[in-house]
Amino acid sequence: MSTLIKDAKILVAGQLTVKDILVKDGKILAIGHDLHTQYGPADHVICADQHFVTPGLVDVHVHLREPGLTDKETIATGTMAAAHGGFTTIGAMPNVEPVPDTPEKVALMVAQNAQKAHVHVAQYASITKDRTSENLVDFDGVKQAGAFAVSNDGSGVQTANTMYQAMVAAAKVGLPLAAHVEDAALKGDGVMNAGPVAERLGLPGISNVSESAQLARDVLLAQASGVHYHVCHVSTAESVQIVRAAKQAGINVTCEVAPHHLLLTDEDITMDNPMLKMNPPLRSPKDRAALIAGLLDGTIDMIATDHAPHTDAQKSGSMKTAAFGITGLETAFATMYTTFVKTRLLTLSQLIDLMSTKPAQLFGLHHAGCLEVGEPADLAIIDLDHAYEIKADQMLSKGHNSPFIGWQVYGQVLMTLVDGQVVYGKE
Numbered sequence: 535m536s537t538l539i540k541d542a543k544i545l546v547a548g549q550l551t552v553k554d555i556l557v558k559d560g561k562i563l564a565i566g567h568d569l570h571t572q573y574g575p576a577d578h579v580i581c582a583d584q585h586f587v588t589p590g591l592v593d594v595h596v597h598l599r600e601p602g603l604t605d606k607e608t609i610a611t612g613t614m615a616a617a618h619g620g621f622t623t624i625g626a627m628p629n630v631e632p633v634p635d636t637p638e639k640v641a642l643m644v645a646q647n648a649q650k651a652h653v654h655v656a657q658y659a660s661i662t663k664d665r666t667s668e669n670l671v672d673f674d675g676v677k678q679a680g681a682f683a684v685s686n687d688g689s690g691v692q693t694a695n696t697m698y699q700a701m702v703a704a705a706k707v708g709l710p711l712a713a714h715v716e717d718a719a720l721k722g723d724g725v726m727n728a729g730p731v732a733e734r735l736g737l738p739g740i741s742n743v744s745e746s747a748q749l750a751r752d753v754l755l756a757q758a759s760g761v762h763y764h765v766c767h768v769s770t771a772e773s774v775q776i777v778r779a780a781k782q783a784g785i786n787v788t789c790e791v792a793p794h795h796l797l798l799t800d801e802d803i804t805m806d807n808p809m810l811k812m813n814p815p816l817r818s819p820k821d822r823a824a825l826i827a828g829l830l831d832g833t834i835d836m837i838a839t840d841h842a843p844h845t846d847a848q849k850s851g852s853m854k855t856a857a858f859g860i861t862g863l864e865t866a867f868a869t870m871y872t873t874f875v876k877t878r879l880l881t882l883s884q885l886i887d888l889m890s891t892k893p894a895q896l897f898g899l900h901h902a903g904c905l906e907v908g909e910p911a912d913l914a915i916i917d918l919d920h921a922y923e924i925k926a927d928q929m930l931s932k933g934h935n936s937p938f939i940g941w942q943v944y945g946q947v948l949m950t951l952v953d954g955q956v957v958y959g960k961e
């Protein structure tokens with residue numbers, strides 16, 4: 535089976551050029567012009583109409599909610615949402631029920647992902663049994679069972695000794711350790727960023743140090759252990775500064791930032807609104823500026839959505855009781871493209887590096903994040919020219935908990951292919 539994607543605008547050495555892409559048996563066979571003269575006619579033709587064709591986007595931070603929490607999302611709906619957002623590879627976080635904390639449970643999830651997912655899913659195992667702060671998981675075993683990294687996302691590892699032992703063990707088997715850094719006691723019962731806005735609204739605050747103090751601890755432990763230490767969803771100016779200093783010191787640290795922390799601040803919270811509740815919370819404009827600076831100087835390695843779907847009931851009422859988290863897969867590219875590339879803060883090539891190439895490379899997701907001859911035909915066709923409105927009824931995720939509903943943006947995904955098969959196509 536062969537498919538010709540005609541008139542695809544692709545990035546070649548940072549420049550957009552129009553070429554044809556020939557796909558055969560799921561892989562890219564050739565990129566160029568007049569490919570039929572050499573390869574004959576293709577079985578199918580997709581006309582890209584000079585729209586942008588990107589290597590499939592890669593998101594290392596997604597909550598699929600299956601098993602156990604399928605009222606929020608399933609492998610099927612979460613990966614359809616991924617395809618709708620132009621993502622062809624995602625990392626699935628382990629805060630599900632049961633937690634993948636044994637080789638057997640990881641193997642089961644890997645098998646379920648392969649059976650039900652519409653895009654490639656890389657599976658996280660947890661760091662500790664049941665994501666508590668003690669009893670390490672068998673890292674060698676979960677790696678053999680197919681885990682690509684370990685994380686306790688949703689909670690911080692509260693004890694330094696457990697974190698240090700985990701890092702030593704993860705380093706030994708070559709698994710990246712992705713940390714949700716949060717001191718539970720410092721966070722307390724906070725629901726939004728601590729500061730003047732929280733005070734005005736009478737809502738309990740979450741201080742910057744609840745994130746950065748544990749991060750500072752972890753960087754020293756990472757240095758001592760030699761692990762590949764990855765920081766999830768950095769949100770504060772202090773975190774950016776700690777990661778910057780760690781990199782300068784040669785410590786093997788990478789980090790991600792979520793689109794919402796680059797696009798919004800606590801000043802966007804004008805009333806008690808659960809749609810703007812997530813962990814870590816929207817921070818101050820000063821923190822946002824530091825995140826953008828970190829993105830531009832390379833301190834921040836990648837963008838990851840932290841797609842966290844919840845039911846409508848779980849996201850209604852007061853921020854005091856609603857669940858933490860917002861969806862992100864279906865809005866990430868367009869919101870980032872509109873706010874950062876249209877305004878020339880980032881080039882398109884830099885955005886694709888941050889949303890595809892670098893996460894794939896840094897997490898060893900081979901064959902993801904590239905559009906090259908011989909590699910799988912994982913790609914998305916994206917309209918960069920026409921504005922559209924983000925609408926709840928167009929989301930394929932079960933979760934509709936997005937603060938970006940109603941935004942006018944550019945960068946609509948028209949079609950997504952995984953292994954040469956169309957997994958999403960706009961009507």
Ligand SMILES: NC(=O)N[C@@H](CC(=O)O)C(=O)O
Pocket residue numbers: 597629687688689714811812813814840842843858859860
């Ligand atoms: N980010 C969130 O606010 N929530 C995430 C957990 C997490 O990423 O820490 C969730 O699983 O809902």
Ligand SMILES: [Zn+2]
Pocket residue numbers: 687688689714766767813814
């Ligand atoms: Zn987290």
Ligand SMILES: [Zn+2]
Pocket residue numbers: 595597627687688840841842
């Ligand atoms: Zn998360």
